[in-house]
Amino acid sequence: MVNDKGIRVDGRRVDELRPIKLEAGVLNRADGSAYIEWGENKVLAAVYGPREAHPRHRQDPARALVQCRYNMAPFSVSDRKRPGPDRRSVEISKVISEAFSHVVLREQFPRATVDVFMEVLQANAGTRCTALTVAAVALADAGIPMRDIISSCAFGKADGQVILDLNKEEDNEGEADVPIAIVPRTNEVVLMQMDGHITKEEFDSGLKMAVDACHRINEMQRDALRRRYSVTTDTREAVKAISEGV
C-alpha cells in the first residue's frame, strides 16, 4: 500500500489529495447546485429552499430544518447497487445534515426547510466527504446564510502509515478510515467517524493532515463560487450597453 519511498498505489505521497475539480451553478431548476470530481468520485448536489417545511408537524417554530439526502446511483459502483435508501445512505444523510445544521443560520427561517440532495454518480471511496464538500458549495450558491463553507476530507492508515484521502483499495485493505469535516474559520469539527483501529499518536498526526487538507479544499470551494459569480469588465460593459439600449 505504501512503498519505502512513501509512495502509494496510485503514485500519491502520504499527505497528497486526489485531484479535485469543482463547479458551482450547474443546474437551472435548483436554487443552488454544484458538481465535483474528486479522484474517481463524481457527485452532483442540488439545494432547494429555504421553503415551508411539509408535513407541517415536522416544522420547528424557532428555526429551519436542514434535510439532506445522500444517494448512490446503481451504476456508481462496480457491483451494481440496489436502488433506493439503505442503512448506509440513511446514516450518511444523517451525519451530513447534522454537520450543516451547525453552520446554517437556521434561526433566520423558522418553520422552513433547506433541502440538500447529493447524487453519487461514480464512487471510489470518500464519497461522504466528496458529497459534503460539493453540497456546501451548492448551499452557498443558493444564497443560504451560513457561518462558513464547511470542508471535508478523510485520513486513515494503511501498511502502518497514516495517509490522507483514501482511495477504494486503501479503504478496503487499510487499517482505518476517519472522515472528518470542519468549519475552516474556527477549526471546529462538525463530522467525525471512524472505521478500524488507530493509535492516539497516529490519530493526532492524521487529524492535523486532514485539517490542513480541508483548508486547501475550502480554497477550491471558494474559487468555484468566485468563478460562478465573478463579472468581467467585458460582461459589465455589455450589460451597460444593453441597459442603455445600444
Ligand code: UDP
Ligand atoms: N461501495 C460500494 N457499494 C456500496 C457502498 C460502497 O462499492 O453499496 C464502495 C464505494 O466505492 C464507496 C466505498 O465503498 O466509496 C467506501 O464506502 P464507505 O461506506 O466507507 O463510504 P465513503 O468512503 O464512500 O464515504
